[in-house]
Amino acid sequence: MPPTLASLVRAAALDLRVLAGQDDLEREVRWVHTSELADPTPYLEGGELLLTTGMKLGRTNAERRAYVQRLAAAEVAGLGIGIGLSLERVPAVIVEAAQEHGLPVFEVPRPTPFIAISKVVSSALAAEQYEAVTTGFAVQQELTRAAAGREGAATLIRRLAARLDGWAALYDADGMLRHVAPAGARPRTDALRADIDRLRGMPAPSSASLQGGHGGSEERISVQSLGAERRISGFLAVGTDRPARAADRQTLGTAASLLTLALEQSRAGADAGARMRTALLRLLLTGE
Structure with missing residues (x-):
């Protein structure tokens, strides 16, 4: 079976916390992509789990809502935001916008490197x-x-x-x-x-x-x-x-x-x- 968002949440070692989109966790993850661009959508095909530390989420609520809207329109599987570097917590407006657009959002704790998530997905795809x-x-x-x-x-x-x-x-x-x-x-x-x-x-x-x-x-x-x-x-x-x-x-x-x-x-x-x-x-x- 292909990896899903739910299977990543169940991976205890990753310690991911679901903030939005709890009803859409059965989405398949076709790849993991890391980006700090304000608009990563030109480099996406759909079905990716996008990981970011939040450097380019935007400064205003409008910019942050637009960021989520772009990802939802690109049909990404979900968004994982790492905390502890650029952000101490995931902005509430991101969570609200994600709920509105049906986009699952995860909080990635500081001890979990993005490469660990990539390895889990890559292994599942290979299997x-x-x-x-x-x-x-x-x-x-x-x-x-x-x-x-x-x-x-x-x-x-x-x-x-x-x-x-x-x-x-x-x-x-x-x-x-x-x-x-x-x-x-x-x-x-x-x-x-x-x-x-x-x-x-x-x-x-x-x-x-x-x-x-x-x-x-x-x-x-x-x-x-x-x-x-x-x-x-x-x-x-x-x-x-x-x-x-x-x-x-x-x-x-x-x-x-x-x-x-x-x-x-x-x-x-x-x-x-x-x-x-x-x-x-x-x-x-x-x-x-």
């Missing part, structure tokens, strides 16, 4: 990447075995749905549903006809992502065309309401490749059968 690689390899083997089994695509769709903690569906080139797992997800598949029609007009492989509420929950849904050499052989749709994981993209890529191969082989077999039937009919008609 996440390692897990993604090892999980991805295991999933690749699992899906390959499923595709090679007697039920082939049907088994693969069931395994894919289980891996995503959601549902998966396979359509043929005409948009007809071939397999869905679990069976109770069928109503979701009926709502994707328009998306499949749009993808049919694009070269394969193409994809579309959308948000769709079902049963009171918000699902992340992805629909993609399957094919080779720009020829569509089918469509794959998946949906899940759990947070995305690092291994999900690799899992989907593996499933799409295996399903494309299965559909192409099925089409080749059907074409070969059609050619044989045509040849037999010609023999019957001509007597050759």
